[in-house]
Amino acid sequence: MTVPIAYLGVILIWSTTPLGVKWSGEEVGFLFGVTARMVIGTVLTLVLLRYLRMRLVWHRKAIQSYLAASLGIYGAMILVYAGAQYIPSSMIAILFGLSPLTIGIMAALFLGENSLTPMRIFGIVFGISGLVVIFSGRVHLGDEAQLGIFLVTASTLLHSISAVLLKRVQAGLPAMVVNGGGLLIASVLYLLTWLIVDGSWPTEIPPRAGYSILYLGIVATLVGFSLYFYLIHHLEARQVALIPMITPVTAMLLGHLLNNEIISTEMIIGTAMISFGLMCYQWGHMLKRRLV
Structure with missing residues (x-):
């Protein structure tokens, strides 16, 4: 595995995941779609852990890490799937592109990190x-778009809280182990939620929904995670940070080409502003030094 191939793989997976999320709930319900995906991902992750001779540990710090991870896997993802019913898949990628900004804010507030420089504050704003x-153009997306945007934005916040809590716990566990423990807890919660709210197996699973569930469970949950941490190990953080700036654009194009999603002027302008804000947040200090 080479770094360029892994980098391209993460971009492709992150770009296609929002569309897979939207398709996986078609006619089967979003709860069944996300539950099936996570159960598949959990089983495969646990099998991989066993193959790699890594095991889940259950001391206090480990359990705290698993719970923090499950907040993102369960809390954040269930909101994404709920919101995906009302907004285009490209909007999901755009809103999740804000996560580096929200993580930065929460890290400064709850971890005491001295990260909110004037340039970073400018990037956040x-x-x-x-x-x-993007909110101003919700009329182009239908009456329920505001609810969808709210749910996915709340999901982004939960994802950020999960990341900050994981950093605060500092359990010193391998990332694959933390992911396995988080998936295990989240899968139990998903199964309970599905049984209580719905509990009925779909009479028919359309091919597109079925393939999307398999894709998300195998590729997005298992392969995507592995490639992402491979990049974290081999590249600088600022190089990996480019990915959230690229995927909203590619996800928007894929949604338009494969799902006939409308790209409004507000979405284009808003996406450009979010990407520029991320650039200022990540590399604004370098630009400032050059100008000075």
């Missing part, structure tokens, strides 16, 4: 302004 622009 500019990125959030892009979100406001």
Whole structure:
């Protein structure tokens, strides 16, 4: 495995995941779609852990890490799947592109990190302004778009809280182990939620929904995770941070080409503003030094 192939793989997986999320709930319900995906991903992850001779540990710090991870896997993802019913798949990628900004804010507030420099604050404000622009165009997306945007934005916040809590716990566990423990807890919660709210097996699973569930369970959950941590190990953080700036654009194009999603002017402008805000947040200090 080479770094360029892994990098391209993560971009492709992250770009196609929002569309897979939307398709996986068609006619079977979003709860069945996300539950099936996570159960498949959990089983495969546990099998991989066994193959790699890695095991889940259950001391206090480990359990705290698993719970923190499950907050993102269960809490954040269930909101994404719920919101995907009301907004285009490209909008999901755009809103999740804000996660580096929200993680930065929460890390400064709850971890005491001295990360909110004037340039980073400017990037955060500019990125959030892009979100406001997207909100202003909700009329183009239908009456329920505001609910969908709210759910996915809340999901982004939960994802950020999960990341900050994981950093705060500092259990020192391999990432694959933390993912396996988080998936195991989240899968139990998904199964309970599905049984209580729905509990009925679909009479028919359309091919597109079925293939999307398999794709998300195998590729997005298992392969995507492995490639991402491979990049974290081999590249600098600023190089990996480019990915959330690329995927909203590619996800928007894929949604338009494969799902006939409308790309509004507000979405284009808002996406550009969010990407520019992320650039200022990640590399604004370098630009400032050159100008000075």
